[in-house]
Amino acid sequence: MDLSRKIPTVLSAEELKDKAFHRASKITVTGTNALDGKKKTVLAKVTAVGDIMVDTLDRYVNTFPRMEKEEDFFPELVDIVVGLDQYKKSLGAINWASGRVERLKNEALRNIRRSKDPRVIESVRSGFYGRVSSIIGQVSADLEFLGGARDKFRMLPSVSPDVPTLVVAGFPNVGKSRIVAELSTAEPEIAPYPFTTKGIVIGHVKDGWKDYQIIDTPGLLDRPLEDRNAIERQAIVALKYLSDVLLFVLDPSESCGYPMEKQESLLESVREGFDGVPLIVAESKSDLRKTGSGNICFSSETGENVDVVLAAVLHELGKIPYGEGTS
Ligand SMILES: Nc1nc2c(ncn2[C@@H]2O[C@H](COP(=O)(O)OP(=O)(O)O)[C@@H](O)[C@H]2O)c(=O)[nH]1
Ligand SMILES: [Mg+2]
Structure with missing residues (x-):
């Protein structure tokens, strides 16, 4: 997933005006x-x-990911990172402003x-300038919000939503990183992940022509879910996707320092939290x-x-329809 790549820089209301x-x-036409x-x-x-x-406004509406079609992004991640309600509201406001300006332009041209x-x-002319200024001014906060959203989208991991993905969990020092490195065909990369300082580790494993992702999540699935604050819980929910x-x-x-009893209780908590995901x-x-x-x-x-x-x-990942890994 790379939400930010195709999104242009968002101008502020002042810059756009x-x-x-x-x-x-600069325009003069001789008659x-x-x-x-x-x-x-x-x-x-x-x-x-x-x-x-x-x-300009239409370019924003068309390049920011829509929340209606879920193929190329994760609404849950977008929700954590920017807040889905405000995001939808701002895109709607920009779309409204674009339509308003278009209508005012046509009306002014006729007159x-x-x-x-x-x-x-x-x-x-001056009436038109005044009205469009006021419309752009009305969506000033939305432009600012979307500009911030674009920057935050850059923090999201470049994980492909349509590539079947293995996520590795367990207490710290149980040997997750080493097994991820053992299983990975290519050197795992570290990608930032919202609300974790360590980032997530993304490895790849090939099975014939298929490429799968293996994700190690330091700091996310290595402590009991009950001990999490609201944001960490959301980050875990997003990880589920x-x-x-x-x-x-x-x-x-x-030797990791955690008794088996604790490890098994974390296993149960993850089993419940990731209900429906093969374990x-x-x-x-x-x-x-x-x-x-x-x-x-x-x-290892x-x-x-x-x-x-x-x-x-590979047996479990092989059951996931390729190209529609995340549902
Ligand atoms: N003896 C032994 N040590 C291991 C094995 N796998 C990992 N370790 C050690 O356990 C520690 C934690 O491993 P790491 O993969 O970083 O754990 P993580 O925190 O779960 O990612 C390191 O010192 C590893 O070298 C293993 O199979 N046998
Ligand atoms: Mg590790």
């Missing part, structure tokens, strides 16, 4: 006589102001064409301790059963 009026101020010249010049100025404003009085022509399959890592050696439970550090519990036991240290973990992961 300056741009339009400045462009128009067959003084009235004709005046008329043609004012028609061209009004057209320029109207078109610059409408084109100018109809008139034979240079003073009337001039007053239609990235997850097609979960791998939960338990460390029975407890693979695997026990790490089999070189240190094996439980005989029936879960896959692996060791010796390589034992890393292939079994990989096979289980």
Whole structure:
């Protein structure tokens, strides 16, 4: 996902007005006589102001992701990052302003064409300038909001929503990063993620022609959900939309510093929170301790059963329709 790439810089209300009026101020058209010249010049100025404003506003409406079609973004992430209600409201306001300016432009053009009085022509122009200024002023806060939203979208991880994705969970130091590195075909990259300081780690694994994502989420799925504040909970909810399959890592050696009882209760909490997402439970550090519990036991240290973990992961990811991973 890369929401920000195609979105242009959002002008403030002042900048947009300056741009339009400045462009128009440079226009003069010569006519067959003084009235004709005046008329043609004012028609061209009004057209320029109207078109610059409408084109600019329409570009925002068309390039910011719509919340109606969910293919190329995650509404839950957008909600956390900017607030979905305000986002929709602001896009709606920009769309409204564009329509208003277009109508006022056409009305002014008609009145100018109809008139034979240079003073009337001039007053239609200045009336039009005043009205469009006021409309742009009315959506000033919305432009500002969308400008901020664009910047915040840059923080979102460049995760493809349509590539089947494995998310790895478990307490700190249980061996998540090492197994992600073992499973990944390519070197994992670190991407920023809203409300975590550490970012998320995105690895890739290939199975024939298919490329899958493996995501390690330091700070997100490594503590009980009950201990989370509202924003962290939302971030976890958003993460749910990235997850097609979960791998939960338990460390029975407890060398991670967390007793198995706590690890198992986190597992239950994640199981509930990610209800409906296929869950693979695997026990790490089999070189240190094996439980005989029936879960896959692996060791990134010796390589034992890393292939079994990989096979289980690929088996589950293989069930996800490719190209529509996230639902
Ligand atoms: N003995 C042993 N140590 C491991 C194994 N996997 C990870 N570790 C060690 O456990 C610590 C935490 O591993 P890491 O992958 O960073 O855990 P994470 O915090 O869950 O990502 C590191 O010191 C690793 O070297 C393993 O299979 N066997
Ligand atoms: Mg780690």
